[in-house]
Amino acid sequence: MTTSTATSTTATPTTRAPQRIDPSAAVARTTSRSSLQATWVQVLAMAWRALKKMRRKPEQFFDVLIQPLLFTAMFAFIFGGAISGSVSNYLPVLIPGILAQTALTVCMATGVQLREDMDKGVFDRFKSLPIARIAPLAGPMIADLIRYGIASVLTVVTGLLIGYRPGGGVLGCVGGVALTVIAGWSLAWIFTWLGTMARSAQSVQGISMMIMFPLTFLSNAFVPADTLPGWLEAFVKVNPVSHVVSAVRDLLNDGAVTAEVGWAVIGCAIVVAVFAPLAVRSYSRKM
Amino acid sequence: MADLSAVRADSLVKNFGDFRAVDGIDLHVRQGEIFGVLGPNGAGKTTMLRMLATLLPIDGGHAEIFGVDVRREPHRIRQLVGVTGQYASVDEDLTARENLWLFARLQGLTSTRAKTIAGDLLERFGLQEAANRPLSQFSGGMRRRLDLASSLITRPPLIFLDEPTTGLDPRTRGQMWDTIRELVTDGSTILLTTQYLDEADQLAGRVAVIDRGRKVAEDTPDALKTQVGDSTLQLRLADGADTALAADVVRRLLGEDPVLTPESGRMNIPLPDPDRAADVLIGLREAGLGISSVSVAKPTLDEVFLALTGHGADEPQMEAAR
Ligand SMILES: Nc1ncnc2c1ncn2[C@@H]1O[C@H](COP(=O)(O)OP(=O)(O)OP(=O)(O)O)[C@@H](O)[C@H]1O
Ligand SMILES: [Mg+2]
Numbered sequence: 035m036t037t038s039t040a041t042s043t044t045a046t047p048t049t050r051a052p053q054r055i056d057p058s059a060a061v062a063r064t065t066s067r068s069s070l071q072a073t074w075v076q077v078l079a080m081a082w083r084a085l086k087k088m089r090r091k092p093e094q095f096f097d098v099l100i101q102p103l104l105f106t107a108m109f110a111f112i113f114g115g116a117i118s119g120s121v122s123n124y125l126p127v128l129i130p131g132i133l134a135q136t137a138l139t140v141c142m143a144t145g146v147q148l149r150e151d152m153d154k155g156v157f158d159r160f161k162s163l164p165i166a167r168i169a170p171l172a173g174p175m176i177a178d179l180i181r182y183g184i185a186s187v188l189t190v191v192t193g194l195l196i197g198y199r200p201g202g203g204v205l206g207c208v209g210g211v212a213l214t215v216i217a218g219w220s221l222a223w224i225f226t227w228l229g230t231m232a233r234s235a236q237s238v239q240g241i242s243m244m245i246m247f248p249l250t251f252l253s254n255a256f257v258p259a260d261t262l263p264g265w266l267e268a269f270v271k272v273n274p275v276s277h278v279v280s281a282v283r284d285l286l287n288d289g290a291v292t293a294e295v296g297w298a299v300i301g302c303a304i305v306v307a308v309f310a311p312l313a314v315r316s317y318s319r320k321m
Numbered sequence: 322m323a324d325l326s327a328v329r330a331d332s333l334v335k336n337f338g339d340f341r342a343v344d345g346i347d348l349h350v351r352q353g354e355i356f357g358v359l360g361p362n363g364a365g366k367t368t369m370l371r372m373l374a375t376l377l378p379i380d381g382g383h384a385e386i387f388g389v390d391v392r393r394e395p396h397r398i399r400q401l402v403g404v405t406g407q408y409a410s411v412d413e414d415l416t417a418r419e420n421l422w423l424f425a426r427l428q429g430l431t432s433t434r435a436k437t438i439a440g441d442l443l444e445r446f447g448l449q450e451a452a453n454r455p456l457s458q459f460s461g462g463m464r465r466r467l468d469l470a471s472s473l474i475t476r477p478p479l480i481f482l483d484e485p486t487t488g489l490d491p492r493t494r495g496q497m498w499d500t501i502r503e504l505v506t507d508g509s510t511i512l513l514t515t516q517y518l519d520e521a522d523q524l525a526g527r528v529a530v531i532d533r534g535r536k537v538a539e540d541t542p543d544a545l546k547t548q549v550g551d552s553t554l555q556l557r558l559a560d561g562a563d564t565a566l567a568a569d570v571v572r573r574l575l576g577e578d579p580v581l582t583p584e585s586g587r588m589n590i591p592l593p594d595p596d597r598a599a600d601v602l603i604g605l606r607e608a609g610l611g612i613s614s615v616s617v618a619k620p621t622l623d624e625v626f627l628a629l630t631g632h633g634a635d636e637p638q639m640e641a642a643r
Contacts, residue, residue: 055508057327057352057401057478061387064397072429079426087414090455159410159471162374164399165427 064164073166080173088177094147097139098181102189106132109256110196117257125198129189130210130282131255134275136185137218138250142242144178145225149235152317167318168310171226175219182215190286202289210286213298217278220302223309230316249275274301327352327387327479327510328373334381335368335534342368344534345382350512352387352478355505357525357542358514361626365534366514367407370481373512374404386479403472407483409464410471411456417443417467418452425474442470446500462493469500480504482513486520498523518625522546530629537629546619548628553618554590554598559611561586570604580627589624592617 068076088094109128114121148171151157160170190200190207200207225242232238252266253275259267270276281298284290328350335343343365350356360366371377373384375395384391391398404410411420418439425435443449446466451459459467465485472480485501486494501524505511515521521528522542530538530545538545558567564586571579571590575597579588592598598617605612 055476055478057387057508057510060401060478061389061397064389064400066394067396075429076427079423082426083412083415083423086419090414154413155406155408155410156412157410158376158406159404159424160427161376162399162402162404162410163424163427164396169427 068164068166073169076165076169077172077176080169081176082173084174084177085180088180094143095181095184097143098136098185099188101136101139102132102185103192105135106189106192107196110193113256117261122197125193125196126200126283126287127258128256129193129198129200130279130286131253132189132193133186133210133214133282134217134253134255134279135250136189137182137214138221138246138275140178140181140185141218141222141225142239142246143181144175144222145229145242146235146238148174148226148229149232149238152229153235168314171230171313171317172310175222175226178222179215179219182218183211186211186214186218200286202286206285206287206289209289209291210282213278213282213285213295217298217302220305223306223313227309227313227316230313249273253279255279274305277301325352326350326385327354328356328384328512329386330373330382330384332382333369333372333379333384335365335372335377336380342534343372346529346531346534346536348529348536350510352510353505353508354526355501355511355513355524357521357528358512358531359516359518359521359528359625360514360531361516363533364531366531367483368534369531370404370483370512370514374402374481375399376404400475401477401479403475403477403480405465405469405472405480405482405485407487409468411464411467413456416453416455417448417459417463420456420467421471421474424471428475430474438474442473446470462489465489465497469497473504476507477509479510479512482511484514484516487516518542518546519619522619530625532626532629545625548625552592552595553624554592554601554615555618556588556590556615557584557613558586558588559613563610564588566608567605567610570608570610571601574600574604580624586613591624591628 106129109132110121110124113128114124118124118127151174157170190198190211193200200210202210224245225238228241229238232241252269253273254270255275259270259276262270277294278298278301281292281294284292284294326349328348330346330348332345332347333343334341334345346365346369348356348358348369358366358369368377372379373386373391375391375398379392386398386401389397389401411417412423415423421439421442422435425438426432430438440449443452446469448463448466448470451463456464456467465488469482469485482501486497489497498520501511501513511524513524525542528540528542528545529536538548558564564581567588568579568581571577571588575590575593577591579590581588590601595617602612602615
């Protein structure tokens with residue numbers, strides 16, 4: 035006399051799968067891990083998801099658009115005269131520096147957004163699906179390549195507009211932008227790892243700031259290293275960001291693929307090799 | 322495979338710090354059945370399901386699903402189990418169709434196949450009109466249906482449903498029940514949790530009652546109900562002060578004590594047979610005790626609990642029941 039099973043008249047089976055489910059066949063079909071090809075498909079699917087989100091929340095692009103425009107112009111006119119004597123002399127020093135700084139800012143957003151995303155209900159489903167643990171981490175990072183691309187192209191274009199004439203020509207510029215994108219993408223694995231470790235998006239933001247500021251300002255990004263006191267110069271010289279900046283300068287200003295470029299690429303590879311596995315491990319544990 | 326069990330768990334344990342949320346539960350679900358796990362808030366239902374679904378590490382004990390070890394082969398388990406959690410795990414920023422397409426792609430379906438399946442599932446769950454709307458415009462019931470649809474993409478042989486109808490209106494609830502029955506007709510096995518005895522009664526062939534992380538009973542819904550009487554006479558006395566007198570009358574007539582509820586003057590009387598309701602009412606009239614409301618109902622979870630554990634489902638934990 036309680037709730038009777040209300041005879042539902044809604045759209046029920048029209049397209050019912052024909053055969054019955056056979057558990058032993060299903061068990062026989064299972065695999066103990068995702069193949070490399072399957073993993074790649076999963077990463078792309080997660081990248082597709084991230085792109086959809088970007089399109090629906092364009093305010094995410096704020097940092098990518100504002101920073102290159104504002105900082106390039108501002109730094110050029112404020113510091114140009116003091117550091118290099120004139121704005122046009124400063125631009126070859128500044129543009130690669132801004133490129134590195136912008137890439138790092140985008141990296142930071144990667145970590146914060148991942149943390150925010152991981153707190154959502156849908157991550158429970160990702161964890162319950164038979165997918166490689168790297169897919170939910172690597173997918174958004176592939177989508178982020180677009181952000182690195184936009185940010186670096188915009189920086190170079192702003193530079194060109196205010197009088198920057200890169201000695202490396204078109205090829206040098208393409209190389210410099212490419213190296214920036216590679217470096218940003220590689221360093222983003224550090225922030226992804228932080229994202230999987232931290233308790234909240236705010237804490238990722240806080241920790242990332244603490245890492246980012248010394249890395250960018252205690253580097254040769256905005257000033258030549260030899261103008262600094264000795265102890266600071268020592269730090270600046272080992273700072274990986276300095277190497278990326280020098281490499282980008284070589285590419286943009288001289289069109290030269292120097293040893294610095296080689297070191298920067300090797301450094302990026304090492305960062306990925308160390309932090310990608312760390313991030314995947316910490317993500318798998320957090321269940 | 323000779324072994325016909327879908328889930329076989331032995332003394333599962335989960336600790337959160339010092340707190341033991343699941344305390345040695347054995348579970349044996351046969352292939353092709355609907356198995357219900359019944360328990361009040363905080364009993365450990367979700368925790369147990371999450372361990373079996375590889376979403377939480379198992380702290381103690383052993384679990385197998387279709388003979389596959391949960392702890393050692395999580396990736397295989399994830400291919401065998403469709404999980405519909407207590408809270409919808411779908412992407413709020415995508416549309417319903419995009420959600421299904423994404424989950425299908427992640428599980429290795431080709432893009433076209435993923436599209437077809439997404440379309441089929443949307444139709445089957447009555448979501449085709451809302452298919453391209455953002456999820457933020459979805460009602461709770463639509464979200465639950467999409468969540469269940471998302472668990473069925475690869476037609477997994479075992480499906481976990483964590484409180485599938487909590488918060489649904491009666492009609493939607495009935496539809497959900499029908500859907501669950503269809504899944505079993507297709508050959509799936511279902512492990513569901515619920516807080517409602519009537520839901521377990523409607524759906525499940527067998528039920529485990531858990532409380533404070535332990536299994537306190539396991540039986541068919543009918544057998545559980547007979548432990549508390551087939552139905553219950555619920556009445557409220559006109560004057561709360563008459564409670565003791567009324568209890569005496571009931572004891573004399575039925576040979577059993579009524580269950581007093583915290584509300585003054587209200588009592589629930591388990592009836593071995595609905596016919597006896599009349600006896601009780603006449604007895605009270607003869608004793609000169611007025612009644613302000615009366616109803617006959619199926620036993621509730623609370624009464625099952627009281628009968629099985631000696632404490633109510635909502636009662637704060639006072640002393641160990643065993
Ligand atoms: N991550 C966690 N950390 C600490 N304690 C937890 C955690 N998850 C669950 N608990 C505790 O474990 C106990 C069991 O929780 P669980 O969610 O399994 O209960 P439930 O039976 O699903 O209840 P409900 O009906 O409310 O969903 C609760 O006391 C809860 O507070
Ligand atoms: Mg629960």
